[in-house]
Amino acid sequence: MMFKKSYGFIYLTPMAILVVVLYILIAWNLVASLTLWNGILPTWHFAGLKNYINLFTFNRFWDDLRHNLIWLVVFIVPTTFLGFILADFFSSMKRSEKVFRQIFLFPMALAPVVTGTLWAWVYDPGSGVLNSVIKAFGVNTARLGWIADPRIAIYCMIIAGIWQYVGFAVVVYLGAIRGLPTEMYEAARLDGAGRVRIMFSITFPNVGHGTLISTTMLAIFTMKVFDLVYIMTGGGPGDKTEVLPFLMYQIAYSQRDFGMGTAISIVILVLAAAMVIPYSRWAISKWVQE
């Protein structure tokens, strides 16, 4: 059923205004990144790629981009894998399911600031939970710096991220697994396939759209990691846990270099768009089918 009234456009108008403002802001950002800045205000004198050249000759930028790539791989793979395994288990459990599922889902309702506060304490080298538990076993913890150790700090932070977001992958896979026909499993079982075999050679290949959604959404998340870095380390030790979204805030709001700040945000836009555009097209094509 469809209404054809032209005045119906009034229903879309408030949303249209907000979306237009959003896209104007993005365009503004793009143009401003090509101009000279006077403190916090663009002078609107065209400067070509000056802000970008400054950025691309800035070592911290490349370090941070590399840290974003580490997040991309080290965060997404375990989160998706754990999410799939847990969802597979939950989908074959009965009543006990709900309680256990909630244990993995509730961190998603917590603010990243809260997760950061909690895990900063877990990892604190002097008085943290982890070292105090290890000490109880009589191990010398003096060399276990965790979040203060430049070699492993970023991985420690990523574990906090996995802790918070695994529930998302669980939810996505639960939906996907529920949609699978049960005959498939019966046939496999008649052929004598074991549980692990069924999980990886039947369930997993048939929930490809779940894997696509989970990895894409988590990938987009890695392009906005800010709260955990701000709360847990402030980017340190050195710049070992600094990522682009954090660099953008630091450069623009702490160092007041808005010219470079806009350039970083355009880099973030390009990286995020590379993930969001194909995903949006896919999601819409699924929608149009219905």
Added chain:
Amino acid sequence: MSEVTERNQNRWPFVIVIVLAVLWLVPVYAMVVTSLKTQTEVANQQYLAPPAAPQVANFGAAFSPLRRGIINSLIITLPATFLAVLIGSLAAYYLIFFQFRYATLVFFAIVFASFLPYQVVLIPLTQLLNTLRLLDTYAGLIFAYLIVNTPMAALIIATFFMKAPKSFLEAAAIDGCKPFPFYRMILVPMSIPGIVSAAILVFVQIYNEFLLALALTLSPAVQPVMPTLASLRGSQVAQWQIQMAGAIIVSVIPLLVFIFLSRYFISGLMAGYSKE
């Protein structure tokens, strides 16, 4: 059904789930018991031991600096959520129930906008609010959150509108139901689960948001609770019991939403992110 019971005979997956569940809960357990300890107990670092006598006073000490932030967060989050859901549902209504040539294009613009990192609009948004003299005001933050959250609200509600039984809706149209009464008296009441899902997802997202809250406010008078918690952390270094009490206090609202409305929370996530 036989498949479920058969699979249940396997016990090892259950063991794995329990081990993981314990790993997931240990930090939370440590957080809760520590929030109830004295400074001396905390200094002993027996984090997994229960407190000798629960120190409820820690919560008082953490609550007083956070109180203003919690009030500010609610003043900002409640109207922003209401408006996002209202505007989003009207847009979803138009896109799904009216003939519109560019519906797919508009959908694309909305989906794309829902997933963009906030960093992409942060600097221009700061300048826009500054020009409008809305920086460091409730109205400015509400406006900022509306811009970034309404697309997601529209997306979730549109998913639910599409599922509304078509025959019933057609009958209403044949009976001569006009567009607005149709939206208000039939569509919205029928889609309450979808609207609630969108509302809680947007509510929790705004309440928990940190970057905009930090960048678009300057004074404690309007600052939402997350930046306030971050500064509490800075001022209470090594006072873990106060920090943990503060972290628990600010989590109470989203956790209550999650516990009592988890069905909607999950269906909102599914509709918004995974089109199931």
